[in-house]
Amino acid sequence: MEKFEPVIVAFCCHYCAYTAADMAGSQRLPYPANVKIVRVPCSGKVDGLHIIKAFEKGADGVYVAGCLEGDCHFKNGNTRAAKRVKYTAKYLEEIGIEPERLEMVYMSAGMGYRFAQIATEITEKIRELGPSPIKSATAGLKSQVAS
Amino acid sequence: MKTDSNLEKVLNAGHLAVTSECGPPRGAIPAEVVKKCGYLKGVVDAVNITDNQTAMVRMSSFAASVLTKQQGLHPLLQMVTRDRNRLAMQADILGAYSLGIDTILCLSGDHTKFGDHPMAANVHDIDSIQLIQMVKQMRDEGKFQGGADLKGEPPKMYIGAAANPFADPFELRVMRLAKKINAGADFIQTQCIFNVDKFEKWMEGVRDKGLHEKTHILAGVTPMKSVGAARFMRNKVPGMDVPQDVVDRMAAVPKEQQPEEGVKICIETMERLKKVEGVAGFHIMAIEWEEKVEEIVKGAGLYPRPQV
Amino acid sequence: MITAERKPLEELIEYVKPYKRILLLGCNECVTVCAAGGRKEVGLLASGLQMALLKSGSSIDIRQHTLERQCDPEYVEELLPMIDGVEAVMSMACGCGVQQLAMRFKDMPVFPAVNTKFMGASERQGVWAERCKGCGNCVLGETGGICPIARCAKQLMNGPCGGSVSGHCEIGEDTDCVWQLIWDRLKALGREDSYLDITPAKDWRAGGGGGPRKIIREDLAE
Numbered sequence: 001m002e003k004f005e006p007v008i009v010a011f012c013c014h015y016c017a018y019t020a021a022d023m024a025g026s027q028r029l030p031y032p033a034n035v036k037i038v039r040v041p042c043s044g045k046v047d048g049l050h051i052i053k054a055f056e057k058g059a060d061g062v063y064v065a066g067c068l069e070g071d072c073h074f075k076n077g078n079t080r081a082a083k084r085v086k087y088t089a090k091y092l093e094e095i096g097i098e099p100e101r102l103e104m105v106y107m108s109a110g111m112g113y114r115f116a117q118i119a120t121e122i123t124e125k126i127r128e129l130g131p132s133p134i135k136s137a138t139a140g141l142k143s144q145v146a147s
Numbered sequence: 148m149k150t151d152s153n154l155e156k157v158l159n160a161g162h163l164a165v166t167s168e169c170g171p172p173r174g175a176i177p178a179e180v181v182k183k184c185g186y187l188k189g190v191v192d193a194v195n196i197t198d199n200q201t202a203m204v205r206m207s208s209f210a211a212s213v214l215t216k217q218q219g220l221h222p223l224l225q226m227v228t229r230d231r232n233r234l235a236m237q238a239d240i241l242g243a244y245s246l247g248i249d250t251i252l253c254l255s256g257d258h259t260k261f262g263d264h265p266m267a268a269n270v271h272d273i274d275s276i277q278l279i280q281m282v283k284q285m286r287d288e289g290k291f292q293g294g295a296d297l298k299g300e301p302p303k304m305y306i307g308a309a310a311n312p313f314a315d316p317f318e319l320r321v322m323r324l325a326k327k328i329n330a331g332a333d334f335i336q337t338q339c340i341f342n343v344d345k346f347e348k349w350m351e352g353v354r355d356k357g358l359h360e361k362t363h364i365l366a367g368v369t370p371m372k373s374v375g376a377a378r379f380m381r382n383k384v385p386g387m388d389v390p391q392d393v394v395d396r397m398a399a400v401p402k403e404q405q406p407e408e409g410v411k412i413c414i415e416t417m418e419r420l421k422k423v424e425g426v427a428g429f430h431i432m433a434i435e436w437e438e439k440v441e442e443i444v445k446g447a448g449l450y451p452r453p454q455v
Numbered sequence: 456m457i458t459a460e461r462k463p464l465e466e467l468i469e470y471v472k473p474y475k476r477i478l479l480l481g482c483n484e485c486v487t488v489c490a491a492g493g494r495k496e497v498g499l500l501a502s503g504l505q506m507a508l509l510k511s512g513s514s515i516d517i518r519q520h521t522l523e524r525q526c527d528p529e530y531v532e533e534l535l536p537m538i539d540g541v542e543a544v545m546s547m548a549c550g551c552g553v554q555q556l557a558m559r560f561k562d563m564p565v566f567p568a569v570n571t572k573f574m575g576a577s578e579r580q581g582v583w584a585e586r587c588k589g590c591g592n593c594v595l596g597e598t599g600g601i602c603p604i605a606r607c608a609k610q611l612m613n614g615p616c617g618g619s620v621s622g623h624c625e626i627g628e629d630t631d632c633v634w635q636l637i638w639d640r641l642k643a644l645g646r647e648d649s650y651l652d653i654t655p656a657k658d659w660r661a662g663g664g665g666g667p668r669k670i671i672r673e674d675l676a677e
Contacts, residue, residue: 049495052502094464095503096510137509229609233656255609255616260626269609276613277656292656311617319615319638322650326613330653338617385618385625 006060006126008035010119011050013043015073016109017065023112024119031119034126043067043104044077048088055097058135061126063103065118071108078106097133101126149286149333152249152305153221154193156455157428158334158363163421164428165449166223166336166365167440168195169215171206180211184218186437190444192452193221193250195336195430199230202262209239212248223307224248227256232272233281233292240282244302252307252336253278275308276330282306283331308332310364312349313342313388321352328362335362336430339369341380341412342388343419350425359425366420367430370439371409374398410439414446421447456485456576457549458583459492459569461500467545468507470566471515474542478534479504479568480556481521482548489583491569492547494521500547500568525552531559538563574605591661591668597649599640604662606633612654 012018018039024031040046043066054062064085066078082104089099103122107114148155157164167187172179187194196215198208205211212222224243226236240251255275259267273281273292281292282304289301308327312320324335340346346366353359371377374397381389393412400408413431420426429449433439444450471477479501487493501517508515520537522530525548534556538544543564546553549571557565573585588605594612595602604610608626615634618625622635641647659665 047495049498049502052499052506056502056506091464091499091503095507097506133510134506137512140512141509141514255611257618258608258626260608271610272659273656274609274611274613275616276653280653281656309617314615314617315619315621315632316615316635316638319650323615326651326653329651385620 004127004131006034006123006131007058008032008061008063008119008123008126009038009054009059010035010063010065011038011040011043011046012065013045013067013073013077014039014041016067016071017043017105017107017115019109020065020107020111020115023110024116025112027112029112029116031116032123034123035119042072042074042077043081044072044074046081046084048084048091051085051088051102052091055092055101055132055134058132058138060129060132060135061101061103061122063105063118063122065105065107065115068106068108098129101129101132150249150303150305152193152303153455154223154250154334155305157192157453160453160455162428162453162455163426163449164192164363164365165190165431165444165452166193166195166428167191167431167433167437168197169211169437170197170200170434171208171211173203173205175206177214180206180214181218183437184215184220187440188218188220189452190441190450191220191431192428193223195223195225195252198225198227198254198256199262200257202229202257202259202264204263209243209248212243213246216247221250222248223250223252225252225254226278227254228271228273228275228278229256229259229269232270236273236278237281237285237291240285240302240304241297244304249303250305250307251282252309253282253332254309276326279306279308279327279330279332287331305333306331307334307336309338310335311338311386312340312346313338314386317345317349320349321356321358324353324358324362325356328358332362334427335364337364337367338386339367339432340416340420341393342390343416345388346420347423350423354425359427363427364425365428365430366417366423366426367432368413368416368420368443369432369434370413370436370443371397371405372436373402373405373409376409406439410443410446413443417443417447417449456488456574456583457551458489458572458575459486459549460572461491461496461547461569462567464503464507467500467504467566467568471504471543471545472508472513474515476516476518476541477543477545478518478520478537478541480525480534480544480546480548480552481519482525482546482552483521483523486548486569488577490581492549496547497521522548524548525555528555528559531555534560589662590657590659591663592658594654597652597654598637599644599646601633601637601640603633603637606631606636612657 043064046064064081066081072078085104089102093099105118169183196208196212208225212224215222253275259265286301310324377394377397380387481492481497497519501519524530545566545568547568553567574587575583575585578584590604619632624630624632
């Protein structure tokens with residue numbers, strides 16, 4: 001059986017999380033290629049709609065990475081992001097997607113190791129959860145149509 | 148005299164009046180009403196029959212009042228604006244008067260949230276003050292609220308209202324009494340008093356405006372059965388003021404003696420209230436403890452009741 | 456504005472399950488302001504419905520559009536080209552908009568996506584509170600600009616009742632006693648004496664007691 005390779009979308013804020021990702025790269029700290037990074041000016045720019053669309057387009061897991069609490073470049077973008085993530089997780093449950101597939105994480109610009117660590121942990125967590133129920137359903141439908 | 152109400156006769160004769168309360172049963176059980184009447188006969192001048200109290204459905208105040216009258220007591224029909232519109236209320240007033248009920252207490256009623264039908268509409272077609280006005284108009288002008296003349300003899304209802312000196316905002320509570328008197332309240336029953344100091348302060352304001360002479364104020368009292376009851380009233384009942392030292396006094400006594408202590412506190416409160424100028428009597432609310440009312444009335448030196 | 460909240464997703468799935476192509480309509484006014492049925496919410500709902508239906512083995516084509524308003528027939532008319540081939544319409548507007556659609560497209564099943572709640576105003580971002588009951592005879596001039604019909608749990612016109620405690624309504628600490636607010640306001644305006652005036656029983660005909668209401672402007676109506 002082919003090993004399941006999850007597709008993870010990580011919304012990373014420019015000032016902290018994306019810079020940390022850069023640092024991980026320059027320090028040659030490995031992190032899984034499963035994680036697709038989307039750079040945003042601030043984690044507070046991420047809307048529930050972006051998250052839901054990511055799942056619709058086939059993501060198995062999504063996380064929003066912002067600055068450490070109290071350090072947001074735009075003061076409270078990360079707190080707003082956290083609220084939206086929590087609210088969206090409830091919507092995911094209504095839809096029938098496990099809310100654990102969505103997370104809010106925090107790091108500072110210099111924490112290359114933390115970026116790599118979180119990317120790895122989340123990838124493994126999602127791998128264990130398996131493919132998103134939407135993906136399996138889409139595959140199921142396609143095979144139905146094909147046959 | 149505006150009416151033939153026994154309560155009016157007692158008050159007009161200058162006696163300290165005594166009223167009490169009877170909560171109808173949560174079923175079609177007339178025997179329960181009869182039993183409670185048994186405890187109160189000859190002990191009070193009138194007995195309030197509550198109207199879906201705490202928004203829990205009970206036998207209607209109207210029906211229980213009729214049963215009470217049949218037992219030879221003087222029922223005081225409580226009417227809340229929460230459950231009926233003005234048509235139904237006027238119809239009930241005509242019906243009640245036709246069956247010999249001549250005293251009414253006009254209230255808003257606890258919110259449905261507290262009761263067993265939180266999903267029901269809160270009617271409040273009119274509020275308690277507008278209800279007082281309506282009953283007065285029926286009695287003194289022989290007119291329905293809508294303006295038409297009612298047929299026959301107008302219902303001569305002795306009109307009461309509730310007052311709560313312990314609710315907020317305190318500074319408004321005297322003006323509110325004035326409003327109810329202006330609307331037509333002949334007598335007032337207050338929320339039960341544990342904080343006599345605060346009550347005395349309210350009465351100062353009342354006397355200041357001469358309101359004690361324009362209406363008859365019956366001071367509400369309640370005997371507490373236990374320290375648990377005391378705490379519940381202190382913490383969970385909106386608009387009730389039970390000072391900590393009263394709770395402590397109940398707590399200081401062993402459980403079996405707490406009911407006796409509660410009755411003692413009640414009688415002591417009544418003795419203190421007798422000395423407050425403007426207090427025209429007492430309203431003893433002994434919910435589900437009606438058998439104690441006789442002891443309290445006797446203990447406060449108010450027995451036998453005057454025959455007027 | 457008129458406030459609303461999206462219905463639970465399972466209710467909406469039940470509505471659209473039988474169809475293969477629906478039109479999901481948002482409204483750019485009130486429901487946009489309270490984040491219940493604007494352009495963004497249409498996107499969120501369409502996505503959610505599609506994914507949920509996919510999970511149960513079916514698929515659905517959801518056409519998405521947002522009108523400026525749904526309560527005026529002129530705007531609803533814009534939908535004509537979009538309605539071809541659509542089997543049902545789901546509207547994220549308030550009840551007024553949903554009904555306008557149903558009246559125009561008589562052969563089309565029309566479903567509400569939100570529960571219309573109340574007429575209210577924003578207290579702060581993300582919080583909307585009931586302010587007006589549409590009683591038809593505004594008394595705000597007498598009550599210092601604060602409404603006892605909309606904001607008193609017992610709609611008392613001569614309040615407060617005996618359950619007012621520390622400025623809160625007896626139903627709970629989250630609810631202000633509006634008569635406390637009115638009293639404070641009257642004091643601030645130097646109008647305490649007006650409190651003694653008894654407001655007589657209300658004529659509820661103006662407030663809907665006379666049946667569903669209509670306003671006809673002779674100068675504007677054709």
